[in-house]
Amino acid sequence: MGRLDSVGVSVSYAQVLGWVKAFASTVAENREYLTRLDSAIGDADHGTNIDRGMKAAVAKLDGLEGDDIGALLKTVGMTLVSTVGGAGGPLYGTLFLQMGVATAGKSELAPDDWAAALAAAVNGVQMRGKAEPGDKTMIDALIPARDALSSALAEGASFDDALVRSAQAAEEGMQATIPLVAKKGRASYLGERSAGHQDPGATSSHLLIKTAAEAWSGDD
Amino acid sequence: MGRLDSVGVSVSYAQVLGWVKAFASTVAENREYLTRLDSAIGDADHGTNIDRGMKAAVAKLDGLEGDDIGALLKTVGMTLVSTVGGAGGPLYGTLFLQMGVATAGKSELAPDDWAAALAAAVNGVQMRGKAEPGDKTMIDALIPARDALSSALAEGASFDDALVRSAQAAEEGMQATIPLVAKKGRASYLGERSAGHQDPGATSSHLLIKTAAEAWSGDD
Amino acid sequence: MKKLINRPEDVVTEAIQGMAAAHPDLLKVNFGPNYVYRADAPVQGKVALVSGGGSGHEPMHGGFVGMGMLDAACPGEVFTSPTPDQMIEATKAVDGGAGVLHIVKNYTGDVMNFDMAAELARGEGIDVEAVVIDDDVAVQDSLYTAGRRGVGTTVLAEKICGAAAEEKQSLQQVADLCRKVNENGRSMGMALTSCIVPTAGTPTFELGADEMEIGIGIHGEPGRERRKLAPASEIVESLATPVIEDIPFEEGDEVLAFVNSMGGTPTIELYVVFNELHKLLEDRGIKITRNLIGPYITSLEMAGCSITLLKLDDDLTRLWDAPVHTPGLRWAA
Amino acid sequence: MKKLINRPEDVVTEAIQGMAAAHPDLLKVNFGPNYVYRADAPVQGKVALVSGGGSGHEPMHGGFVGMGMLDAACPGEVFTSPTPDQMIEATKAVDGGAGVLHIVKNYTGDVMNFDMAAELARGEGIDVEAVVIDDDVAVQDSLYTAGRRGVGTTVLAEKICGAAAEEKQSLQQVADLCRKVNENGRSMGMALTSCIVPTAGTPTFELGADEMEIGIGIHGEPGRERRKLAPASEIVESLATPVIEDIPFEEGDEVLAFVNSMGGTPTIELYVVFNELHKLLEDRGIKITRNLIGPYITSLEMAGCSITLLKLDDDLTRLWDAPVHTPGLRWAA
Ligand SMILES: Nc1ncnc2c1ncn2[C@@H]1O[C@H](COP(=O)(O)OP(=O)(O)O)[C@@H](O)[C@H]1O
Ligand SMILES: Nc1ncnc2c1ncn2[C@@H]1O[C@H](COP(=O)(O)OP(=O)(O)O)[C@@H](O)[C@H]1O
Ligand SMILES: [Mg+2]
Ligand SMILES: [Mg+2]
Ligand SMILES: [Mg+2]
Ligand SMILES: [Mg+2]
Numbered sequence A, B: 001m002g003r004l005d006s007v008g009v010s011v012s013y014a015q016v017l018g019w020v021k022a023f024a025s026t027v028a029e030n031r032e033y034l035t036r037l038d039s040a041i042g043d044a045d046h047g048t049n050i051d052r053g054m055k056a057a058v059a060k061l062d063g064l065e066g067d068d069i070g071a072l073l074k075t076v077g078m079t080l081v082s083t084v085g086g087a088g089g090p091l092y093g094t095l096f097l098q099m100g101v102a103t104a105g106k107s108e109l110a111p112d113d114w115a116a117a118l119a120a121a122v123n124g125v126q127m128r129g130k131a132e133p134g135d136k137t138m139i140d141a142l143i144p145a146r147d148a149l150s151s152a153l154a155e156g157a158s159f160d161d162a163l164v165r166s167a168q169a170a171e172e173g174m175q176a177t178i179p180l181v182a183k184k185g186r187a188s189y190l191g192e193r194s195a196g197h198q199d200p201g202a203t204s205s206h207l208l209i210k211t212a213a214e215a216w217s218g219d220d
Numbered sequence C, D: 001m002k003k004l005i006n007r008p009e010d011v012v013t014e015a016i017q018g019m020a021a022a023h024p025d026l027l028k029v030n031f032g033p034n035y036v037y038r039a040d041a042p043v044q045g046k047v048a049l050v051s052g053g054g055s056g057h058e059p060m061h062g063g064f065v066g067m068g069m070l071d072a073a074c075p076g077e078v079f080t081s082p083t084p085d086q087m088i089e090a091t092k093a094v095d096g097g098a099g100v101l102h103i104v105k106n107y108t109g110d111v112m113n114f115d116m117a118a119e120l121a122r123g124e125g126i127d128v129e130a131v132v133i134d135d136d137v138a139v140q141d142s143l144y145t146a147g148r149r150g151v152g153t154t155v156l157a158e159k160i161c162g163a164a165a166e167e168k169q170s171l172q173q174v175a176d177l178c179r180k181v182n183e184n185g186r187s188m189g190m191a192l193t194s195c196i197v198p199t200a201g202t203p204t205f206e207l208g209a210d211e212m213e214i215g216i217g218i219h220g221e222p223g224r225e226r227r228k229l230a231p232a233s234e235i236v237e238s239l240a241t242p243v244i245e246d247i248p249f250e251e252g253d254e255v256l257a258f259v260n261s262m263g264g265t266p267t268i269e270l271y272v273v274f275n276e277l278h279k280l281l282e283d284r285g286i287k288i289t290r291n292l293i294g295p296y297i298t299s300l301e302m303a304g305c306s307i308t309l310l311k312l313d314d315d316l317t318r319l320w321d322a323p324v325h326t327p328g329l330r331w332a333a
Helices: A013-029 A031-041 A046-062 A069-083 A088-102 A111-129 A139-154 A159-175 A186-194 A200-216 B013-029 B031-041 B046-062 B069-083 B088-102 B111-129 B139-154 B159-175 B186-194 B200-216 C008-022 C084-094 C108-123 C153-166 C171-184 C232-246 C267-283 C314-321 D008-022 D084-094 D108-123 D153-166 D171-184 D232-246 D267-283 D314-321
Strands: C027-030 C035-038 C048-055 C072-078 C100-105 C128-133 C185-191 C211-214 C225-228 C254-261 C287-294 C304-311 D027-030 D035-038 D048-055 D072-078 D100-105 D128-133 D185-191 D211-214 D225-228 D254-261 D287-294 D304-311
Touching (some): A013 A031, A013 A046, A013 A069, A013 A200, A031 A046, A031 A186, A031 A200, A046 A069, A046 A088, A046 A200, A069 A088, A069 C084, A088 A111, A088 C108, A111 A139, A111 A159, A111 C108, A139 A159, A159 A200, B013 B031, B013 B046, B013 B069, B013 B200, B031 B046, B031 B186, B031 B200, B046 B069, B046 B088, B046 B200, B046 D072, B069 B088, B069 D084, B088 B200, B111 B139, B111 D108, B159 B200, C008 C035, C008 C048, C008 D267, C008 D287, C027 C084, C035 C084, C048 C084, C048 C108, C072 C084, C084 C108, C100 C108, C100 C153, C100 C171, C108 C128, C128 C171, C153 C171, C153 C185, C153 C254, C153 C304, C153 C314, C171 C314, C185 C232, C211 C232, C232 C267, C232 C304, C254 C267, C254 C314, C267 C287, C267 D008, C287 C314, C287 D008, D008 D027, D008 D035, D048 D084, D048 D108, D072 D084, D084 D100, D084 D108, D100 D171, D108 D128, D128 D153, D128 D171, D153 D171, D153 D185, D153 D254, D153 D304, D153 D314, D171 D185, D171 D304, D171 D314, D185 D232, D211 D232, D232 D267, D254 D267, D254 D314, D267 D304, D287 D314
Parallel strands (some): C048 C072, C048 C100, C100 C128, C254 C287, D048 D100, D100 D128
Antiparallel strands (some): C027 C035, C035 C072, C185 C304, D027 D035, D185 D304, D211 D225, D254 D304
């Protein structure tokens, strides 16, 4: 996606599709890593789960017609719900479904549309999982990402910059999960022993935000 | 047993009792060793089995009255049969039982009595187990011991020397089991793989003959 | 990784194919979405029981499908809860018009997926009730956490509620009974070794030759505490005491004692454990009137055990004794 | 050594104490000499079945004591056959006047001890028949060796002969039936790991992380051959082929397929194995009409499996289906 349809303006259907595919391949590359993180405080399947789901989602998308970004994202969400299972399935499924609802009918996303989609996604994940910031979950990467994005845009930053700051915030949020004692999910069964490990879901969520910034950055 | 009742003459009830106790403690010392040999080509219990049996036998003997060597040896045999199990139990049980039959009523064993007892013992073990020389069993230590003893005595050797030559023959027979492919017992299930390992039963039988020579040797 | 499997990705599919091949008289298997269901389903006028969860706990749940226990089970990937569409399809396949009970083990993933499924099934006009089992005393309970895990009591609840359903009890009655079993059952488990998730290929956690994990779950999660190896008597003490004191179980109580293998622990050791448990409960005046000993809710090849106690009354005892005929549990039939 | 035990020397005693505590309705236990026997023994006018062997194979044999199977079992030390006095006392305790059948696995120790016991029991006027089971095709048979081991077919023989005895068949008939089962059953086993004899404390043999033993017995003896680890499909092929070709089993035959865990292999893997076996037999036109899948004749905590095939006819099928109620095997009762 060259300079022409740069995100200074907005993100096209093709770019959203590009992002979803980029996320799928990043997850595939980081599959063992995510599963290893899940071994330490979970049950050693997070990488396998999300990878299985994103592969299925990408396969579904190839058959998809039209340029409705909402339909695209809903398809990803539905596929994740029906192929992933575990906690990751409903959570990432809801994330994409809510993004789909927020972007229904759109063939382009202006920066504010993306901010609204991300906000809706975070909202949905919290409704589903009831996790609060600091519970050592994907929420700890997603909320900072959402807030950094909207404040950057409010400060008049370019979409590029806003996306980068959003990704940085997600990364910091992910790293901040290391010392936390988990309150939600499997890791909470470990009690104090969950501290000192990075949360796998926060890690995959950081990858999600990071790939958006990379896929949509103007300079390439 | 000092010089006085030296075996130049014969072996007393007390000396037979001493031999049985000496065998029991030698087995106890070599318990792990015998079991390790049995791990290689069997089921890792030969040392444990014979040790359990000889401990029980010694306990029984403490309660025994009189000076009938036959009764003493039969008691050892019966106790082994009822406490050891496995192949070792019936085989060593029969060995001592047959020695007991051969020495019934005797309170002293002349060299020829011992030779007869050992012959009867070997006979019993073969009747029970149907093993031939070269089958990689205790028979491979016992038959050379029996033959070396009788030929030594026939050549007019002293009982001391005869016992030593008998023990040496048992040792050679034991070592000769190493290259053999087992035809009897658990080791036979390994087929060719049983070659290259010393037979545990031949090893315990060598200890049996060796302790007799040591317990009855004149010089101590 | 030493397992009797082909490709790690195919373990779950091939295992349920094996079940279908082995037990055509008891169950059928549907693939895409995957679920195991009673050969004679739907049983008209009977409340249907549907459970499910990650695979790796065999015989639970698929091995408990049959007369007197489950009508359907949804097997997820190893240690990964199944998906809502498996649950919806299974629910539809076994609904005999008297409603469907979802028996759910309390794990975030299981609960969220079953929630979605129940919402959708109700949307299609099926009367669905869900009961969440959370009996693991190793986990400190709290409103702000995921709460306790569902473990051994699940097996007992599936058997007892299955019997009640065969008696044609109503959905409400069977659901209340399931809650009653959950309230009266408590469990705790331990591990001597970790297990290996096939697709991961390496042990989920590392344990020293002289170490054990106390308070583990059934997904290879490390436990609450790592300790030096101890004799069976001490291990039973540290599992049974928190279990007993949680409800609490008291002098004069009659209980079902369930000694479960985590998968790699053989029967001879389970009886040594049961012997210790029996002595311990006798000392406290608690009477074991029923027992279950064996590998029923496992964690792949993990060596270790769990102890579950269920407080019995005449009703629960009668339902426990009632006929059951499944691949994993069978008597009086 | 990681086991749920107390002192290694006490494992066998404590395990049978646990059995006595768990199953008073089914069996009683005598100590010194040790044997497990039916709670309602002697059953007048019924041929009594007595078996036994080293411990470490649980549930075999003690777990098979009860209605429709064994009248008594003599547990030896781990992997060490019991002693004649155990067998004599057990034989006397269960003799109901119709004679006693000794079911003996073909191991030098077991055979010699049971021989001694039978001689003595006959001396006391009890009608004793002994049948030796030797079904392990991994061992080359020969007049000059100890012959084949008795393995999986023993479980099937105890069940089928137990049913015949309940039908009040004569000692001669039950003994002939036992020989018939032995002639029609063949087995072969493999190991992914060694086991640890409690009193030894270390693995009986060492296996590399990528190695397996083919043609093992049930006492931790190494097998006939060490191979690189392989997929379940290949393992099943190398176990089932020699089994099939030995009798041989032929197109059109109806068989009971018994997939057994050596102790440490969990149920999920057994079903993957059964799935492969089912496909393999189908290709050869051999029909599995009955099956048994689980840990029934184990080798302590060894990981691995064995496959047993038994050629069935109507008579054997009927007796297999007959009611049985023991701790280890139960149906239709
Ligand atoms: N209640 C929750 N809310 C939000 N995220 C959660 C919740 N519970 C778990 N998670 C996330 O899910 C991740 C684990 O996902 P995964 O391993 O796929 O599921 P499971 O725990 O069922 O195996 C955790 O790292 C955590 O970030
Ligand atoms: N038929 C036999 N005749 C003589 N000795 C035998 C025979 N079978 C086995 N043995 C001996 O028994 C020994 C094994 O004894 P043990 O380990 O106590 O019994 P098991 O093999 O039943 O575990 C073998 O090393 C061998 O020397
Ligand atoms: Mg996980
Ligand atoms: Mg041995
Ligand atoms: Mg999971
Ligand atoms: Mg032995």
